[in-house]
Structures are given as structure tokens and as C-alpha cells.
Amino acid sequence: MKCQSPVHLRFSEDGKFRILALGDSHEKIKFTEKTEDMLRLLNAAAERLHPDAVIFMGDLVQRENEEEGRRATEDEMFEQVQRLTTPFTSRGIPVGIVFGNHDGDPPAEMKKDVFALFSRIPRFLNTDESGVTGVGNCFVPIYDSKDEKMLFNLWLLDSGSGAQDGRDGYAWVDDDQIAWYENTCDAITAENGGVVPSIFFQHIPVCEEYRLLRETTILNPYRVKGMAMYKGKYFTRGPDLEGYLGEGPAVPAKNNGQFDSWKKKGDVIAAIFGHDHMNRFQGEVDGILLCQTQLTGFTMWGDGLRQGVRVIDLDETRPGKLATYMVYYRDFFGTKCKSISPYNLLSDRWHINFKNTLGVLGVAAAAAGIGVGAKKLYNIRKRKK
Ligand SMILES: [Fe+2]
Ligand SMILES: [Fe+2]
Numbered sequence: 001m002k003c004q005s006p007v008h009l010r011f012s013e014d015g016k017f018r019i020l021a022l023g024d025s026h027e028k029i030k031f032t033e034k035t036e037d038m039l040r041l042l043n044a045a046a047e048r049l050h051p052d053a054v055i056f057m058g059d060l061v062q063r064e065n066e067e068e069g070r071r072a073t074e075d076e077m078f079e080q081v082q083r084l085t086t087p088f089t090s091r092g093i094p095v096g097i098v099f100g101n102h103d104g105d106p107p108a109e110m111k112k113d114v115f116a117l118f119s120r121i122p123r124f125l126n127t128d129e130s131g132v133t134g135v136g137n138c139f140v141p142i143y144d145s146k147d148e149k150m151l152f153n154l155w156l157l158d159s160g161s162g163a164q165d166g167r168d169g170y171a172w173v174d175d176d177q178i179a180w181y182e183n184t185c186d187a188i189t190a191e192n193g194g195v196v197p198s199i200f201f202q203h204i205p206v207c208e209e210y211r212l213l214r215e216t217t218i219l220n221p222y223r224v225k226g227m228a229m230y231k232g233k234y235f236t237r238g239p240d241l242e243g244y245l246g247e248g249p250a251v252p253a254k255n256n257g258q259f260d261s262w263k264k265k266g267d268v269i270a271a272i273f274g275h276d277h278m279n280r281f282q283g284e285v286d287g288i289l290l291c292q293t294q295l296t297g298f299t300m301w302g303d304g305l306r307q308g309v310r311v312i313d314l315d316e317t318r319p320g321k322l323a324t325y326m327v328y329y330r331d332f333f334g335t336k337c338k339s340i341s342p343y344n345l346l347s348d349r350w351h352i353n354f355k356n357t358l359g360v361l362g363v364a365a366a367a368a369g370i371g372v373g374a375k376k377l378y379n380i381r382k383r384k385k
Contacts (some may be wrong), residue, residue, distance in 0.1 A: 004127040007094045009053060010143040011151065011316045017142055019154075020051040021201065021272045021310040023293035024059035024100060026300045027080045028237050029072050034152065034298040035083065041296060042087040044332040045309045053125065054088050055156065057274030057293055058100025058203030060153075063110055074117075081117045089122050095123030096156055099135055100203035101170060101276060104161035111135045111158075126156055133174040134158025139184060141196075144316050151319055153188060153196045155181065159204040159252075168255025169228035170204050170275075178261050185265045197320040198267040199312065205273040208259045209249040209290050212283040215240040219363060224248040229255070237281075243326065246278025246303070249292070262288060267319055272310065277302045280310075281328070290304040291324055304340045305330035
């Protein structure tokens, strides 16, 4: 199975390979101090973490200028692409992407135009020759340091936008994409004399993330609302979830069997997702590590100082294994941040869901109020006696 990526990835001589997954950037046409903060984060990540490759996890750039009621020009689009990628391309680091639901906002065909702009940057990892639903679906092998053997594989998949049947919720990966993955995986396995351990990158998380959560009815600062087929229920972190759960995973409206397909093929050791701006957790489900990446951009809601990047470390002496963790803006710069809001600072300080905490405090205050009222009433009645 010939890889069509124009970039050849291999482990460095010390036997290490480091990937950075960069959560939603939501870059805007207009350069503001929010862009400045994001660029500080991206430059620090490139300079201090020394990645061998980076993958942007979708919801990348702005095409509609809502404020001015017009579409961005090609130059404005390319400026945004360059802002995101220059911190890496200027250091010779290859860049890949997966498209997010906002990249596919109507008209969807513009995704092809955005892909063409990314294709102009040096050492761009993706190709767009899968011939199936979506743009930029591809696989990228990583060879050993001697450049003899394919040791790992990276899958980059476009997970779509809204639900295909119009119902409330996000898109599911289509049947033809699953078939393409399975057929390509079979070919890679046959060519390499066995399954090649793989990491899957896509924007929208799989429904199986809910298996890392525990349903709850009790209001507490860590409770989140379920989404899509889990709507109407509340959840909190389960015992296998490591990291921070800041919102209910925004999964597809229907489970189309993508996770089962990974299990059937046996190559996927980890899957990395964007989309959930406030989630930065990881946890293993049926032997596959599911990882959420926090936002890297500052233009959308988020914890501000916890905007960050996910590090994925591979070692050629440990095939099929990886180490992964988040590095945050605050790890580089503390609380020095131009676009941080007081809300972000409070949220960062306590590292909790602020809205839920207000809810808990509200219930406690109401309970205290009822208690005081009842006591007053009891005293009045006692005096009357
Ligand atoms: Fe997003
Ligand atoms: Fe998204």
C-alpha cells in the first residue's frame, strides 16, 4: 500500500518520535490579542517541546466574516493558515490537519479550497486521494531510525459536520470511510507482515468516550450534561478517566460502528480528538486509549490558561506503546496572558466547572435560607407559646 504523503517520517537517531496534537484553533480573519496569545503558545510548543510532527485537530480558520457580513478573501484565508503553521514550518516541522465541523459549514465544497491553501505550506502531511467522503483522509507511516521498517502509522480522517440525517447532534463517520480504513489497514498489514500500531486523529470523538464516564443525578462541580444520544442525562468522571472533564463529549448523533471497526482490525492503539473545547482527558476503552485535546485558540470559550497541546511520545524500542500528556499555556507563561478574562482566571485557579459550582453554591444558599427561615418561624411560635 503506497503512502501518498509527500513527507517521509522516521524516528530520530535516539529512537524517539514526538507528535503534538493541537486542539481547535478557531482562528479569525482579524488579528487580535487573542491571536497573539495563541501564537505565543504555538511558538513555545514548537521551540521547547521539539515535535517531529504536528497535527491540527480541526475547526481551523474563519471563512465567514460575520461582523462585516462577507466571506474572507483567499489572501485572508491563507494568512490565517500561515499564522497557524509558521511556528512549525519555519522550524522545518511537518504539519498535518483533520477537518472539524466548522470547517465544513456551508458551503461544504469550500473545504477543498482550504485544503488547497494548506497544501501550499512546506512539508504538509496530508494527501486527498482516498476517494471517499470528506477531504484530506489519508495515512502517514513513521519508519524506524534506520529507515527500514514501518513502525507506526497515523490515520488522519475528516469526521464531517452536522448529523447526516439532520437530527440534533454531530456527523458520524460514513460507511465508505470505514470501508476505506479497513481495506487500507488490511493492505498495510499484509505488506508489513503484521498489524502496524496506529494512532487515529479525527475531530469529532467516538461515542465510546461515554464509557469513561459515570451517570449521576447528583449536582456537583464536576457534573456534565450528556450530548447526542446521551442527551437528558448527567455524567461525571469514571474511574478510568485521567485528566479533566469539562463538558459532555459532543459525539455523533448515531454510533456508526467506527470504534468496533478499529477493534476488529486491531491496529489502533490510541485515538486523538478535538471538538470538545473544555475536555482534556484520556482513558482506555477495550484497549484503545481515547484522548481529548483542549483548545489551542483563544477566540472561543475555554479555560484560557489551560489552552494547550497534547504531547504524544513514541519510542522505537517500545513498538505499540505511547506516552501522552497535555502541556498548557500556563506551563509556559504562568498567568501572563493578554486576552484572559476574570472568569478564565477563576476557572483556572479552581480547575473546576464554574457554572456547576455556582449551581452547588446556589442550592447551598437556598438550603441555608430555608434553614434560617424555619428557625425564625420556630422561635416565633415558641415565643407565642
Ligand atoms: Fe471547535
Ligand atoms: Fe468542532
